[in-house]
Amino acid sequence: MSYSKELLRILESVGAKEGSRLSVMTEGGTYVGTMMPHHDFSAPDIIVLKMKSGYNIGIRIDGRSRIEVLEEPVSKIYKEKEVEPKKGLPNLVLLGTGGTIASYVDYRTGAVHPALSTSDMVNAVPEIRDIANIRAKVLFSIFSENMDVHHWQELAEAVAKEINDGADGVIIPHGTDTMGYTAAALSFMLGDITKPVVLVGAQRSSDRPSSDASSNLMACARFCTQANRAGVFVVMHDTPGDDSFAVHTGSRVRKMHTSRRDAFRSMNVVPIAHIDDKGKITINTEGRAVTNDRATAKTDMEKAVILLQYYPGMDPELFEDVVTKSRGVVISGSGLGHVNENMIPLIKKAVAKGTIVVMTSQCLNGQTNMNVYNTGRDLLKAGVISVFDMLPETAYVKLMWVLANSEDRDEAERLMRTPLAGEMSQRRTIDV
């Protein structure tokens, strides 16, 4: 579908083009925003404006509507800039993967595109050059919902290589949608990595005045150069303002809001550090200091692993193939780690066939404890592994890694129960 003849005529008469900033007066009110291309799925009498908030609205235009062009379309050109490294400053490497942090609104398609180059990102934060020499490389340019196991593998290998080539830290700009999953994957793949490896995202694209891209990036650089902490982390806004940033353990973080700048939350632990807007770093928990040991990436992953949320009415027959064809199944169970009794025979069957079944909680906060109620005991008897306060998403990623990095089932089960990268708390009691 395209615009109606009538609407095309109106647009032409006032000179409104894609990318023009318009004021549109209708009976329902006056709207100001940038004109987006017409969508295939919009009615022919609707124009779409991108508002200052970054979101789009559709406005029905009729004979009584008045459209005024406030500004002509601007085309954005980003130039690469070569910068000489300064002696004495630490060396950071940016490995770009795409996502909102590396994106801008493309007025040709009306969509946010992951097309900003990684060095553009750095150039947008010139003060970062005062604390570190930064080299930037683009590994991928994708939205993070399309990140897949092989991206994690390539990324982990690239990180290890950069560290072995002398980087004092690696910053990974990443789409926020699946940043938690990637952070978990790197946590297991990179193991006792000797330098800070920090994923960072943005909830607003870089061309928006409210973008959190630059301030998150600056907080990252400060953490990498001043905190003396090795490991895989995520840095994002801790508050909606630009005044506090949280450093999360890579295996403990989850996107808990679709749009807020402080969407990322450490789950079941406190953030390992906070950074304020003056650059002051407050460390909250102990951890490994930076060393000069070599980095290695153990990137093997078993792909036949699934994550399933339990819900009332879940039909074991419908899920039989999905479950029994998988080498690993992570269940996001109810409460302390439960499913209904109809599901238990299927789980037993899968375990008997060699599948490892791991129980987490869809409550996300707290920990599984499968000894309190009969259902939990029956599940333990069926061979389910309870993983305490590990996030479902982290358990999914860990199980892929563990299945590819253990000799046999016993070792895989033992590894699932053992904290490897801060992903679960040490149990203080024998839990039978």
Next chain:
Amino acid sequence: MSYSKELLRILESVGAKEGSRLSVMTEGGTYVGTMMPHHDFSAPDIIVLKMKSGYNIGIRIDGRSRIEVLEEPVSKIYKEKEVEPKKGLPNLVLLGTGGTIASYVDYRTGAVHPALSTSDMVNAVPEIRDIANIRAKVLFSIFSENMDVHHWQELAEAVAKEINDGADGVIIPHGTDTMGYTAAALSFMLGDITKPVVLVGAQRSSDRPSSDASSNLMACARFCTQANRAGVFVVMHDTPGDDSFAVHTGSRVRKMHTSRRDAFRSMNVVPIAHIDDKGKITINTEGRAVTNDRATAKTDMEKAVILLQYYPGMDPELFEDVVTKSRGVVISGSGLGHVNENMIPLIKKAVAKGTIVVMTSQCLNGQTNMNVYNTGRDLLKAGVISVFDMLPETAYVKLMWVLANSEDRDEAERLMRTPLAGEMSQRRTIDV
């Protein structure tokens, strides 16, 4: 497996039996708790104690351990008590379903059992008789992970009947695991119900000193008799203490912690009311007042509906049968409502076959917006329905109800986009 001969000998020599309160001194420390039965999956030299916290620990006993019996087992007997209704007081009906709120630790099996009768619950809170006449009935006695669609149906019918028979409110003690799902189901089934229908749970069983059963029940009774608000709600602790209770909209509430007493949270809305420990009710949002109109329960549900969480690496081929065999699919997508591009052809195929595919966000907080990024637009083109700030669990329940209560696909899609029971916010803009 049972106890070793050696351990049996030690237990007999000190007179320790299931249910005895023991002090056990080992090299690792001294533990005090109630002796639980031996599990099939415990080693033969381990005894299990239920600690004051309510959780179990296993302790390995050897020749150097010392066991002392502090108290003999107590058997708990609950007696039914008949109470005459008082004139002038409102009439509330308790419909028991089971769960921790109606349970106690059974020292024969060592497990928490849903066996406390509903009138026992009331008798445990004698002050409740000062504000209402309460009749109690047990509908089911199950843990809520075993609640299924037919339980929701039976429950909705029982609620409507009680209200039409003169109840001024219905209180439903319920296991916490799936209380959110049941609350959503009743919200759609009971529609414009004319009286308060309140689900209530407990995170600690009634025989534990820290139980939240009585205080939650009292807050429920106060809300039902004093707030003049019709609808389906959930009442639970709002804080870890016994000083504040939250009243949540039934279609907007989620269990967000495995064990805390304040585990239930209103998502994307504020609780409709708070109640303090003195009984003061603060109403936060507007709603429907109580009337004397008849109640009806529309309990038809389509069972061929599934809920799937999207995750990186999700294999469309593996899920093809599960998705295409379902009449409804709710996806808990990433971020603003995304899946990877590999999943889109499968979704298209399902939609073409007549399946309704609904998108929610695994972030849980915030709202889907599928116009910001290409992935979202492609999903909309594929026929996916974006349901804004509706919880994935509520969308699952709603889709079951909508498919069974609409004439055709168009009506079903329209109903999914329309708030029916407070489950989503009204959109203020045309979203194209």
